[in-house]
Amino acid sequence: MSFHPEMEYAPARFHKSERTLAEMGEPFAYTPENQARFNEIVTRYPADERKSAILAALYLAQQQQGYITGAAMRFVAGQIGCTPADVEDVVSYYTMFYTKPVGKYVLNVCRTLSCALLGAERVTEQLCAKLGIRPGETTADGEFTVIEVECLGACDRAPVVMVNDDWHERLSPDQAATFVDDIKARGKAAFTGCHLHVEKE
Amino acid sequence: MWRRNRVAFEPVLTNHVREPNSFSLDFYLTHARGYEALRKAVTLKPNDIIEQVKASGLRGRGGAGFPTGLKWQFVLKDTPKPKYIACNADESEPGTFKDHVLMERNPHLLIEGCAIGCYAIGAKVAYIYIRGEFYHVQETLERAIEEAYRAGFLGKNILGSGFDCDVYVHRGAGAYEAGEETALIESLEGKRAQPRIKPPFPAVAGLYQCPTAVNNVETLCNVPLIVLNGPEWFASLGPEKNGGPKLYCISGHVKRPGVYEASMHTTLRELVFGEQYAQGMSGGRAFKAIIPGGSSVPLLLDEHLDTPASFDHVQQAGSLLGSAGLIVLDESVCMVWLAMNLLHFYRHESCGKCTPCREGGDWLYKLLQRVERGEGRTKDIDLLYGVASNIVGKTLCAFGDAAATPVLTTLKLFRHEFEAHVREGRCTLPADWRATQPVLMGATH
Numbered sequence: 001m002s003f004h005p006e007m008e009y010a011p012a013r014f015h016k017s018e019r020t021l022a023e024m025g026e027p028f029a030y031t032p033e034n035q036a037r038f039n040e041i042v043t044r045y046p047a048d049e050r051k052s053a054i055l056a057a058l059y060l061a062q063q064q065q066g067y068i069t070g071a072a073m074r075f076v077a078g079q080i081g082c083t084p085a086d087v088e089d090v091v092s093y094y095t096m097f098y099t100k101p102v103g104k105y106v107l108n109v110c111r112t113l114s115c116a117l118l119g120a121e122r123v124t125e126q127l128c129a130k131l132g133i134r135p136g137e138t139t140a141d142g143e144f145t146v147i148e149v150e151c152l153g154a155c156d157r158a159p160v161v162m163v164n165d166d167w168h169e170r171l172s173p174d175q176a177a178t179f180v181d182d183i184k185a186r187g188k189a190a191f192t193g194c195h196l197h198v199e200k201e
Numbered sequence: 202m203w204r205r206n207r208v209a210f211e212p213v214l215t216n217h218v219r220e221p222n223s224f225s226l227d228f229y230l231t232h233a234r235g236y237e238a239l240r241k242a243v244t245l246k247p248n249d250i251i252e253q254v255k256a257s258g259l260r261g262r263g264g265a266g267f268p269t270g271l272k273w274q275f276v277l278k279d280t281p282k283p284k285y286i287a288c289n290a291d292e293s294e295p296g297t298f299k300d301h302v303l304m305e306r307n308p309h310l311l312i313e314g315c316a317i318g319c320y321a322i323g324a325k326v327a328y329i330y331i332r333g334e335f336y337h338v339q340e341t342l343e344r345a346i347e348e349a350y351r352a353g354f355l356g357k358n359i360l361g362s363g364f365d366c367d368v369y370v371h372r373g374a375g376a377y378e379a380g381e382e383t384a385l386i387e388s389l390e391g392k393r394a395q396p397r398i399k400p401p402f403p404a405v406a407g408l409y410q411c412p413t414a415v416n417n418v419e420t421l422c423n424v425p426l427i428v429l430n431g432p433e434w435f436a437s438l439g440p441e442k443n444g445g446p447k448l449y450c451i452s453g454h455v456k457r458p459g460v461y462e463a464s465m466h467t468t469l470r471e472l473v474f475g476e477q478y479a480q481g482m483s484g485g486r487a488f489k490a491i492i493p494g495g496s497s498v499p500l501l502l503d504e505h506l507d508t509p510a511s512f513d514h515v516q517q518a519g520s521l522l523g524s525a526g527l528i529v530l531d532e533s534v535c536m537v538w539l540a541m542n543l544l545h546f547y548r549h550e551s552c553g554k555c556t557p558c559r560e561g562g563d564w565l566y567k568l569l570q571r572v573e574r575g576e577g578r579t580k581d582i583d584l585l586y587g588v589a590s591n592i593v594g595k596t597l598c599a600f601g602d603a604a605a606t607p608v609l610t611t612l613k614l615f616r617h618e619f620e621a622h623v624r625e626g627r628c629t630l631p632a633d634w635r636a637t638q639p640v641l642m643g644a645t646h
Contacts, residue, residue: 004564004588051390052391054391086392090391093394094333094375096333097374108334112546113543117530118453124636125638149375150293150549151546155453155458155526196302196306197305198220198221
């Protein structure tokens with residue numbers, strides 16, 4: 001069915017109501033440190049509004065396990081005092097939560113206008129060619145994932161790539177392949193970081 | 202020509218951002234009259250602060266340009282419920298990166314602004330909703346907040362005044378829509394970032410159904426300056442009703458992209474071509490068009506560049522200042538591609554609540570893809586117009602209008618490019634900085 005005589009109904013891939021149930025995965029519980037961290041974060045919100053801590057609780061789970069499983073969602077629901085469906089509702093909406101394993105380095109290439117004007121499309125092409133994967137996929141050795149993301153808010157340093165929680169600025173297409181080698185050799189030291197951190201210079 | 206009566210402008214928000222450790226409390230106290238405004242504010246009546254902000258003419262820097270003093274005045278006073286400030290640090294509008302600089306290099310100014318805002322509206326808690334991608338910024342902010350607590354500028358009985366105020370950072374998780382004020386509140390409450398029906402406005406029923414003021418980072422950063430230097434000083438910095446300093450984010454095909462602080466007397470041409478600003482076009486190609494206020498606003502052409510970059514002047518010229526994200530486009534930019542790039546963004550970021558935006562955005566993207574590939578039919582151009590104009594005004598929040606704008610503005614100004622694509626069956630302006638594949642299909646995670 002459609003709302004327009006000329007156009008089809010939105011495809012499943014982009015339809016946010018199209019849900020697949022998360023796999024349960026291994027049993028999940030916070031490490032003592034993460035539990036303590038969660039207990040602190042929850043105090044920032046009114047006592048009867050624990051649900052506000054849901055994003056923070058999910059970040060802790062993702063940090064601990066790399067991605068969010070059904071078991072982790074149930075655990076978070078228990079911590080917050082809401083239903084697992086409430087948690088899944090949130091996980092499936094926000095793009096920064098992963099529901100399947102990702103690589104050690106997640107290369108989030110900004111694809112929106114300012115970065116695209118300076119070659120971001122080619123950066124993605126070069127990265128994918130170098131790694132032998134398509135956008136959204138992870139290399140077989142579990143090292144790299146390439147994801148195209150929307151505007152990262154660093155348009156003056158285009159093209160920008162967010163690698164996990166770090167930034168790499170002004171990655172030109174012809175540097176993309178060497179960038180991958182550089183990460184393999186030097187790990188986090190390969191990233192430029194944010195140019196505003198002038199103290200590093 | 203626009204009437205000009207300019208005084209020399211000195212940056213006041215970003216004057217220290219390039220100096221080492223400008224984010225520290227010590228630096229803020231010694232170089233920037235740090236927390237003097239808060240010290241002064243707590244001796245005033247809350248209502249006097251609101252009156253000062255009103256008199257200054259400060260307008261919201263997030264995009265809508267709504268007068269901040271009025272917003273604060275609307276916050277319900279006679280209620281037993283707690284009140285809140287929600288600082289919008291979600292900065293996701295494509296082409297915008299000003300709040301990033303303020304939070305990373307001048308975080309205490311924001312914290313001071315939050316505290317004064319809380320005092321003025323009678324709130325005790327401010328939440329700074331920061332986008333998930335700004336992880337390093339969050340670390341800086343949290344360090345600064347801790348410093349402020351230790352020095353007694355936050356917490357209980359601030360500066361012996363009996364005023365209590367807590368400021369917390371709340372990290373989002375990748376949703377453009379969370380920048381809309383009611384969606385931001387939903388996200389703060391731990392739900393999907395989807396907008397609410399207005400009214401009631403957040404000033405009456407916002408966070409946890411309590412009165413809430415939602416203010417942009419740059420807006421709150423201006424508040425200490427107003428308290429310290431007076432509303433007349435603030436208003437005198439810019440044209441009438443467009444006072445104060447303004448941060449402009451310039452990106453795209455320019456020599457020196459970046460964040461520049463200027464008065465709103467400054468014209469778009471000065472910002473793009475001026476020596477102390479972006480220094481003109483990079484790559485030796487000619488200017489084609491500019492998006493003056495983040496990706497959601499109509500394009501302007503060369504003939505509009507002498508417009509002062511103020512809320513009112515840019516609006517008179519047929520666009521909006523929005524979040525002051527200037528994206529400069531040179532002659533190599535295909536306008537069908539541009540609309541397609543932006544519709545990919547809007548289709549992906551639509552929260553899915555309202556049908557015209559959710560379905561319409563997807564249809565627009567598909568149609569644009571078809572035209573860009575050279576497979577478009579003549580009637581697709583009218584279909585694009587039909588779908589886009591049927592999204593406008595039919596959604597709960599401004600996202601729908603924003604999503605339709607790239608299509609409507611490119612069709613209005615560059616319809617001949619669409620027609621050429623259809624006629625020649627290919628993209629007529631394939632730039633060397635674009636993907637080598639005809640259309641790179643982004644897999645979204």
